[in-house]
Amino acid sequence: MLESVYVSYVEDAVTFWGQAISRIHDISELSDKLDRTCPTMNPVFATPDPDKIYGGMFTADKCWYRCKLQKMLNDDQGLKFLNQLIADKKVSVQQKVTNKDGTITGQVWHENIDVGEEVANKGFAEKCKHVSSPEVKKDPSVCALKTPSPWASRKLEKPPMREPKTLPVLNQNTINHKESNTWMEVNCRNGFTGARVRSPDVNFGNTKQDSRLLEEIKLLKNERDSLIGKSSRLESQINKLQIDLQKEKEVSEETIHDLEGNLQSAVGNKLKSLASKIEILRSVSSSREESLNVFRAATHRRENANVHSEDDLLQAVIVVTEDKLVSPSSLSNLDETWAKYNLAQETIKYCSDVTKLSLLINGRDNVQQELLSAVDCFILEVDELPLDARATDLEALLLALESVYGAPCDRKETDAVFDDFHKWKQAKMEQFTCVRNDTDNSLGTLSSWFCSIKEFFDLSLETSLESSEVVGNIDETLDQIESHVSKELDVSLVEHDKADRQIIIHAYNRVVQCIHEELHLISLLASKYSTSTEFKKSIVEWIHRSPNINQLMSVKKTIKGLKSQLRWKLVERSSMEDSEESNETILAELKEEIRMLRNTIFSEIFREQEEYRTLSSLVQKWFPELPLIHPEAGILNYMNSGGLLSGSVERDLFDAEPMKELSSKRPLVRAEIENRMVLLKGYSVGVDTEENVVERAAKYKQVWSSLKDDSGLMELICLFFCKADPLVYLIVPFYPEESLGAVQAKNTLTSHETLKVMSGVAHGLQILHAAGIIVGALHENNVFAVNREKGIIGDFDFTRDANQRSSITMVGFPHVTAPELKLGHTATESSDMYAYGCLLLWLSLGDAKITRKQDGTPDLSQLTLDPKVKSLLSGLLCCGDRLRAEEVKAHEYFQEASILCSTTSDELGENTPADFA
Secondary structure, rough: EEEEEEEEEOOOOEEEEEEEHHHHHHHHHHHHHHHHOOOOOEEEOOOOOOOOOEEEEEOOOOOOEEEEEEEEOOOHHHHHHHHHHHOOOEEEEEEEEEEOOEEEEEEEEOOEEEHHHHHHHHEEEEEOOOOOOOOOOOOHHHHHHHHHOHHHHHOOOOOOOOOOOOOOOOOHOOOOOOOOOOOEEEEEEEEEOOOEEOOOOOHHHHHHHHHHHHHHHHHHHHHHHHHHHHHHHHHHHHHHHHHHHOOOOOOOHHHHHHHHHHHHHHHHHHHHHHHHHHHHHHHHHHHHHOOOOOOOHHHHHOOOOOOOOOOHHHHHHHHHHOOOOOOHHHHHHHHHHHHHHHHHHHHHHOOOHHHHHHHHHHHHHHHHHHHHHHHHHHHHHHOOOHHHHHHHHHHHHHHHHHHHHHOOOOOOOOOHHHOOOOOOOOHHHHHHHHHHHHOOOOOOOHHHHHHHHHHHOOOOOOOOOOOOHOOOOOHHHHHHHHHHHHHHHHHOOOOOOHHHHHHHHHHHHHHHHHHHHHHHHHHHHOOOOOOHHHHHHHHHOOOOOOOHHHHHHHHHHHHHHHHHHHHHHHHHHHHHHHHOOOOOOHHHHHHHHHHHHHHHHHHHHHHHHHHHHHHHHHHHOOOOHHHHHOOHOOOOHHOOOOOOOOOOOOOHHOOOOOOOOOOOOOEHHHHHEEEEEEEEEEEEEOOOHHHHHHHHHHHHHHHHHHHHHHHOOOOOEEEEOOOOOOEEEEEOOOOOOEEHHHHHHOOOOOOOHHEEEHHHHHHHHHHHHHHOOOOOOOOOOOOOEEOOOEEEEEEOOOOOOHHHHOOOOOOOOOOOHHHHOOOOOOOOOOHHHHHHHHHHOOOOOOOOOEEEEEOOOEEEEEEEOOOHHHHHHHHHOOOOOOOHHHHHOOOOOOOOOHHOOOOOOOOHHHHHHHHHO
């Protein structure tokens, strides 16, 4: 049976007393009762009678075990060992058999330690053999009745004294009766504890004396332990000091050894150190010469600034002050005369009284002669100035300075900073000159000494010098030379302090400002020079005559006659086609004549456009009176439409083919002009909307003209009004089946093609938005993928403004209307970018179903997209601040667009119709 026992007292090397853990509460309760009843009584160490009552108290029954381990060999040392091992600890006891002499054979463990095995291994006891006997009794209670009292043989003798231990308070429900599985043999007997009773044999005086002795012994023991601790600490400190002393001794010996070695090579070390510094000083001197070049590369400048490091800045100050380019004296007179001339032109341009026009023209002509004279003087003066060379030098100087001193700050400086810089530079140079002279003098002394030494040690020469005179105080000389060289190096390589840097920065900022001012002056002179030479070249032709519109009117007359012939030919062809006796050969010849006649008419229309361009240029530059003198020519109409409007083009001139599949809302026909296919798009207009249409179309045309095929926009070729119906026609290039809707329906774009196409569309939006033009309705039908590579924005309805265009509901996907437009807000650049994002999402996913969030924007979180595409779309398909067109172009998604977009304007030439303008 496995039982947990609390070891209360160790008697000798093989004997200990312990009480069962299961009875710990009974013993604790009994002890409390004894203490309360007789708190001053000592225990009885005789053999108590279990059936008697002493002092009214009962003895403890069956609560204590006296366990004897193996045969004892060494009592004193064994007692101490066993006491340290299990005293006041819990052990596990498993009883095996009960012998006839009352002993119990069992196994004892403490945690994972075999107690008997440990005692035997230490040599304090011998293992006992397992004993079995026919008289063995299996019942522990029977053993307890026959077991003598623990101190029966000692009578009234007291057991050895030890400090009392407090019994642990345990929860009986948590006691583990099987804590170990491995056991050895021990001898155990049941016993009794001494009852706490009154006894006449007890000596109270001895008990108190023993208590005091125990207290004194305890104090002495504590003092001894304290002294032992102090002794250990002192011993540790002594050991550490001895180690430190040994280290210091080794360092001292090593230092003495190094000093002895240095003494043997003192002169050599001094010369070696001096030579090393001289070598550095020589390299600094070399870089000093390089730094004098103002236009040197930044890599030639050393990181540690030397005394000549600001020589380039000093030279730059000289360049921008002493060599500064001065404005020519004729410039002021030229500007005044130009102002008078422009005022005269403006007065003519807005003159509404034709009777005063001739007087204004005469006054303008007089100013024109004056201007021509001022231009001649200005041109002669500027021809003497080296504008190009000076600009090149200044730009090179600016680049060199920025590479050395970095970007300048925006602080405005005055020329006074140059005076501060000159004073600072002069002081630095004087300091350096003084130091350098000291260095040169001391090095000269050393050179003379070496010459004397060489002469003295040359045995082939006779010398009158003695050894003491030759050697002299060479150590002092070397120390002095090294001091001078070190001082020069300090001056040469020292970093500037804060005050020095401020002086340099202010001077540098002012130099940069002077350079920019002079470059601006050069640019201004070059621009005025170009304008002046153009004026002189152009005005010479018209100085004694005025332009006329005779050539334009002649072309108009020719066109009118050709159109009359065309109408007769068309009537003749219609009659022949309706006739039952028509001749096919004659009909074919007639059709060819009509075709040739149409081409001739369009050729003359092109000539008319050229004449209009020439006259428009003359009006804008020199003769604003032309539209007022010749209103019949319609020059102002041409100019106000940006060259789009043509009065000679008519609907009947075209052999048009209806294109109902492209548009069911308005007339849309396809026609051919000189073997080029174009579309004629008709829009209904009224008297109050004609002017708005022309104005919007002209603005669009002007934006396209700035970059033309590189604008990302579709060209507007021509605009004309129908004489019979309230319609306005736009002529645009025809891109068959190349709108995004048609391309995706036929053969969807690849990811690379989508990248290139949408890059072009983003560029087109950037151009339009920069000019203040809002598309309002960007969708798959007015965005084109030309050759599946070049994306352009097609024409849109100029009869409506951006808000009116955005109100048109698109059917089907992509749903490109921005959420704010649905709430009635006006169309903006941001709403165009939302539509752009919808198109990109559509091209990326096709017709896949897309869920929308509560605010109406697509939910991108659940979509499988390229991370770059998703990042771009997140900035477009939102309700907050959206990406602008230029930010879209700069997005990482389009970084490779420049490589992939290899299409040029030449490759698209065959698909571009002839330019009417």
